[in-house]
Amino acid sequence: MPAPVPTSTAAPAPAPVRPAAAARPGGRLRSLLRAGALLGIVGVLAGSLVMPASAASAALLDCPGETVPSGTTTINGYQLHADAQGRPDSALAPAGTLVEQPGGRDSACTARVGHYADRDGLTGYDGGHLIADRFNGPSVRENLVPMQGTSVNRVVFLAFETAVVRCLRQWGAPATTYRVSAHYPNNSTLVPDQVRAQMTVTASGQPHDVDMTYPNKALSKAERDALNKDLDTQAAAAGCPKK
Template sequence: MTALPALLTLLPPPPASASARPAAPGHPASTWPGTTTINLNATYDTAHGYPIPWSFTTAGQGRPQVATALGLIARDSVHTSCIADRGNMGGSGYDGGHLIAHTLNGVSERFNLVPQRAHVNRGIAERFEHGAESCLRAGTVARYEVRVTHPPGSGVAPSRFAMRMIVTVGGNRSTIATDFPNADVIPGEQDLKNRLDDDLRLAGCT
């Protein structure tokens, strides 16, 4: 079994972005454009000042693949230059999108950022993130996960996102999930938003 990269301690916030960190032993550096400081097929674990783990995994080309928080909290994280760098990699119309939102203490590091269409980042993805914040005000979020699908080849921008959280409010446990393309035109977008709103209401979050 391949050794995992060393634990990244993120509280207090590091003085400089972890994007400057060299590749960890046992994991070749990514050849994905602009990501030579994250590793292939690697898992990055973060503690965030409490003992429940968060993890970020990369795929074969070093592209971010899955971000998971076990025990979500609502707290702004420190912004870094990686956010703009990630958006610029996608080109016009892209933001540097967090897999775990910075308002949910998601770090602004390369393994938690992807080129995301601004329409998505400021639309359906942000709506899901705000929903998570509502669930945290009403109860707890035991698991929060974002999975990224990349198109074939070495493109930098994901083709699709799947977001999922397990929430408990008033003793009732619910799973809330949605998925959508990384695009300016999302088929059935309003229906997706309406369904998300309904799920949040039924879970007791809103």
């Protein structure tokens, strides 16, 4: 806001002189932080996340629309495939490529993909990573699908990813192949009705498969428990028991 115009013709008293920001200890850092706070906060929609403008701008590039070009794109060594309608339908981590390393989650992009379920009248969906963020999976549309949040993405699918971590630590990346595929019930929806997660572990020279198919919908506790029990049995047979 501009300062009020003085009503007196007398010269105003000089303002106290403060040391320049660079001259004060930590002054330049504080100035940069204040500037970043002013320039870096952007509101999305009411009730949605607020995040730095730089991250939001990146999300607009990574989530340019509901669909992506059909075919395979390789990012971080992972092969990400989109179907003929431009919807992500599979992600492959070949043996030797899977790593335990955060990919840098982009909350704006994941929220945006989750809301693609709105057009089908569905609520409570996340933008779920096919190759998880914890495995350096990118937060881009090619690797994100609308995934039910409280039953699938943050519960049973997370349990599968945790089993992958156990196998990865036990047998190493060269022995572990990881694939996730999304099945769509028709050519128009953006929401998979099933997500299939597969892992092959070559332990002691023998391949062992862990193969789970998750309905992409709200699940009862009994359904979640049954899926997790099946997962634990398969992972134990692959030499990655739950501890």
